[in-house]
Amino acid sequence: MGANTSHLDRVRDDVAYSDILANWDAGFYAKFTQTLRPATPGGRVLDVGCGVGQVVATLAADGFDAWGVDVAEANITRSRQLTDRCRWYDGARLPFPAGHFASVGALNVLEHVEDPEAFVAEVVRVTEPGGQIVLSSPNFLRAWGWRDYHPRMRGLGNKWRNLQALFARLRQMREAPSAVRFERMTPIIKEPFTPDDDAIVCTNALDMSFFLRRHGCTVLRAECTDRVVNPVVDFVLNATPLRYGLFNAFVVARKNSGSAPG
Numbered sequence: 263m264g265a266n267t268s269h270l271d272r273v274r275d276d277v278a279y280s281d282i283l284a285n286w287d288a289g290f291y292a293k294f295t296q297t298l299r300p301a302t303p304g305g306r307v308l309d310v311g312c313g314v315g316q317v318v319a320t321l322a323a324d325g326f327d328a329w330g331v332d333v334a335e336a337n338i339t340r341s342r343q344l345t346d347r348c349r350w351y352d353g354a355r356l357p358f359p360a361g362h363f364a365s366v367g368a369l370n371v372l373e374h375v376e377d378p379e380a381f382v383a384e385v386v387r388v389t390e391p392g393g394q395i396v397l398s399s400p401n402f403l404r405a406w407g408w409r410d411y412h413p414r415m416r417g418l419g420n421k422w423r424n425l426q427a428l429f430a431r432l433r434q435m436r437e438a439p440s441a442v443r444f445e446r447m448t449p450i451i452k453e454p455f456t457p458d459d460d461a462i463v464c465t466n467a468l469d470m471s472f473f474l475r476r477h478g479c480t481v482l483r484a485e486c487t488d489r490v491v492n493p494v495v496d497f498v499l500n501a502t503p504l505r506y507g508l509f510n511a512f513v514v515a516r517k518n519s520g521s522a523p524g
Contacts, residue, residue, distance in 0.1 A: 278454055279334065279336065279337075280313075280314055280334065280336040280337045280339075280340040281340075283313040283314045283337060283340075284314045284340060285312075286316065287348070287384075288316070289489060289490065290489070290490070291316060291317055291369055292490050293489055293490045293512070294317065294367060294369045294379050294396060294397075294489075294512075295320050296319050296394050296400050296486070296490070297367070297396050297514060298317065298321065298365050298367040298394075299321065299324070299326065299365065300326060300364040300365040300393075300394070300409070301364070301394075302364060303325060303326075304325055304326060304327060305326055305327065305330075305364035305365065305366075306326075306327040306329075306362065306363045306364050307321055307326050307327065307328045307329070307363060307365040307366070307367075308328075308329050308330070308331070308356075308358070308362075308363045308366045308367070308369060308388065309321075309328070309329070309330040309331075309367055309368075309369070309489055310330075310356065310367065310368040310385060311331070311332055311335050311368050311369065311370070311371030311374075312330025312331060312332050312334075312337070312341065312364065313330075313332060313341070314337050314340040314341045314343075314344065314348075314349050315330055315337075315340075315341030315342075315343075315344040315345045315347070315348045315395060315501070316344065317330070317369070318330040318341070318344075318345050318347050319344040319345040319347075322345055322347055328345075328347060329347050329348070329349070329363075330345075330347060330348040330349070331348070331349050331350070331351040331356065331357070331495065332348065332349075332350065332351070332438075333350070333351065333353040334350075335350055339351045347394075348471060351373065353376070354377075354380075354384075355384060355496075356384050356387070356388050358384075358388045359388070360387050360388060361387075361388070361389065361390040361391060361393075362388050362390070363388055363389055363390060363391060363393060364389075364390055364393045364394070365388045365389075365394045365396070366385050366388055366393070366394075366395050366400070367395065367396035367397065367459070368381075368385060368396075368397055368398070368399075369396075369398045370398065370399055370400070370458070371399070372397060372399045372463060372465050372470070373399050373402070373458065373461040373463045373464075373465040374460065374461060374462065374463070375401055375462075375463065376462070376465045378444040378465075378473075379443065379444065379473060381398075381462065382470070382473040382474060382477060382487070383477050384474075385397070386474070386477040386478060386479060389517045390517065391517055391518065391519040391520070392516065392517065392519050393516070394514065394515070394516055395474065395479060395514070395516070395517065396513070396514050397470050397474070397511075397512075397513045397515075398488045398510070398511070398512045398513075399465035399470065399510070399511050400412065400415075400458055400461070400465055400510055400511065401415045401425075401465070401466050401467065401486065401506075401507075401508065401509060401510050401511045402415060402447070402461070402464040402465055402466060403424040403427055403428055403431075403464065403466040403468075403506075403507065404421070404424060404426065404488070404507060404508060404509060405421045405422070405425035405508075406421065406507055406508050407422045407505035407508055407509050408506075411458065411521055412458055412459070412461065413450070414447065414464065421508050424507070425507060426481075427445075428466070428468065428506060428507055429446045430433055431466075431468050431469065432468065435472055435474060438497035439472075439476075442469070442472060442473075444456070444464065444465070444469050444473075445464035445469075446460055446463060446464070446465050447461060447463065448462070449462050451459065465511055467484040467485075467486070467505070467506050467512070467513055468484075468506055468507070468512050470484070470511055470513045471484050471515075473515055473516075474513065474515040478517060478518050478520070479515040479516060479517050479518060480515060480516050480518055481513060481514070481515045482514045482515055482516055483500075483513070483514050484511070484512070484513045484514075485498055485499075485500045485505060485510075485512040485513075485514075486503065486505040486506070486508035486509040486510055486511070486512070487499055487500060487509065487512060488509075488510040488511075488512045
């Protein structure tokens, strides 16, 4: 989630922040947890930015070789109430060899990292060829929706600008792909702290899918629903390209077998 000079230094030892994560409703991470499950029983799985360990504990209880890493030492300390499989890391290079995991995911992490392009590359690096990657983040380029909890999402003016930005990014991906980068945002720091106010990356499913492909993955699906919802509603919301302008960014990919180990 950032280097040693990260704007997130303020939460590395923030017990109050770990309390926020500990009080997450299980429904918040249920779809992520279900999707992250390796196809093979007992498969090795990594949750990057594991918070206080709920996802890791659930997958380990289901018989998977589950591990987690996080930049916040307070989170790792809190995670010991659930599991001993979460470790601190520096937010830059994941402390695992290439191709180590059958499934790797990050839930609401990418929007906070200092170098999102490198973060995606690292996630792909530690995934085995043929393995699965799950990235779930807010869609800060939402052009439709409600419960807009971040200023970038609020108001008709912002929604119109977001829609224009989506088309602009599509053009850039087509005409100048080497120039594509995640858009950076200025973090909002206030008290009391509210999750995602301090986001510094304008995450969206288009960019997430683009960089997964760049690093040798096939995108299996890109959805606007990060929660478990009625199957009919889920189908309708994700049936068309309109999903790129809705709600959230939930992207599932497979690392191609011919990809370099990193």
